[in-house]
Amino acid sequence: MAAFTYIVRCADGTLYTGWTDDIEKRLAAHNSGHGAKYTRPRRPVTLVHLETFATKEEAMSREWHIKRLSRAQKLALVASSRGSGDAVH
Template sequence: MNYTYIVKCKDGSLYTGWTNNIEKRIADHNSGRGAKYTRSRGPVTLVHLETFNTKEEAMSREAQIKRMDRKKKLQLIKSAQCP
């Protein structure tokens, strides 16, 4: 499986990425081995996750989410959560 995700950093910033191993990616972000953007903003909390069959689908969705402004990202996160 391939995943597109959004994590929230301790300073409130949001980071979007894709991976085929979500547990390892979150562990990497929290240990400081994650993306350069989150190294100074860890630890992170997973706030949104989407599953895809192919890497290309996950990467395409990541690009769509990265183009969203913060307000739209927050709406996406809120709409995906269970009541």
């Protein structure tokens, strides 16, 4: 089963990083107010970066690493994924 690490841009311009095994369902949860506590008051969210992994452990590890990046580094990651066509817009 595939797992995903993702970054969404919130309505206030902040970034949120998470992982899931169903990206469509997770985005719907974020935008309906049933997602993460952080994103609830910052809706809507837009997917700006997505990485696919074979296992949830890999996705969780990548989430942990991304969450430790600075905002500038996260923005560079988002920009690089747009150039490679990996991000979902």
